[in-house]
Amino acid sequence: xxxxxxxxxxxxxxxxxxxxxxxxxxxxxxxxxxxxxxxxxxxxxxxxxxxxxxxxxxxxxxxxxxxxxxxxxxxxxxxxxxxxxxxxxxxxxxxxxxxxxxxxxxxxxxxxxxxxxxxxxxxxxxxxxxxxxxxxxxxxxxxxxxxxxxxxxxxxxxxxxxxxxxxxxxxxxxxxxxxxxxxxxxxxxxxxxxxxxxxxxxxxxxx
Numbered sequence: 001x002x003x004x005x006x007x008x009x010x011x012x013x014x015x016x017x018x019x020x021x022x023x024x025x026x027x028x029x030x031x032x033x034x035x036x037x038x039x040x041x042x043x044x045x046x047x048x049x050x051x052x053x054x055x056x057x058x059x060x061x062x063x064x065x066x067x068x069x070x071x072x073x074x075x076x077x078x079x080x081x082x083x084x085x086x087x088x089x090x091x092x093x094x095x096x097x098x099x100x101x102x103x104x105x106x107x108x109x110x111x112x113x114x115x116x117x118x119x120x121x122x123x124x125x126x127x128x129x130x131x132x133x134x135x136x137x138x139x140x141x142x143x144x145x146x147x148x149x150x151x152x153x154x155x156x157x158x159x160x161x162x163x164x165x166x167x168x169x170x171x172x173x174x175x176x177x178x179x180x181x182x183x184x185x186x187x188x189x190x191x192x193x194x195x196x197x198x199x200x201x202x203x204x205x206x207x
Contacts, residue, residue: 004183004187007035010053013034014072015074016028016031018075019102047186048092049092053190054147059132062143063143073136073138075116077136078137081122084125130144131147133145143202144203144205147201148198152189154185157177161174161177
């Protein structure tokens with residue numbers, strides 16, 4: 001399997017999964033989720049998938065500060081979305097974040113003997129001043145996040161090359177150039193750590 005080298009340079013997200021620990025999937029339930037795994041989930045790498053990954057990464061860092069010495073608890077975080085599931089890229093964003101934090105909707109895992117359930121941890125159409133709200137269930141602390149990648153614009157040649165590729169009129173060289181330019185922007189979004197605070201807005205959610 002070949003893929004852009006920068007996928008492996010994106011910081012992985014470390015978590016602790018009580019269900020994985022209980023059933024012996026991962027020792028002590030400790031695991032890391034990578035951008036590559038999220039690309040496999042989504043089926044593509046784009047600014048939206050990158051933004052969802054960064055919102056999860058930065059959101060979990062905020063909900064589980066290092067000084068606590070506790071890894072983010074997978075399956076113990078609720079994900080709320082401002083928009084409807086079928087609106088725009090809402091479903092894509094939620095799928096990526098929910099995968100990372102171990103949250104599901106009504107069809108999710110119902111648990112074992114009243115423990116480890118993953119269902120009813122995703123909500124849509126929730127009024128908020130951002131795009132996504134993450135709630136740490138153990139503390140009931142919530143944060144709301146927004147993402148704006150305009151600080152990392154795409155190459156002007158990308159749109160006409162995309163149009164030609166979709167229309168079937170692009171040469172093989174033009175198709176390859178479009179793919180390279182597309183992933184170059186995603187790479188800059190994910191590896192420009194000095195710009196993350198401009199792309200990701202986080203604020204406490206007051207009940």
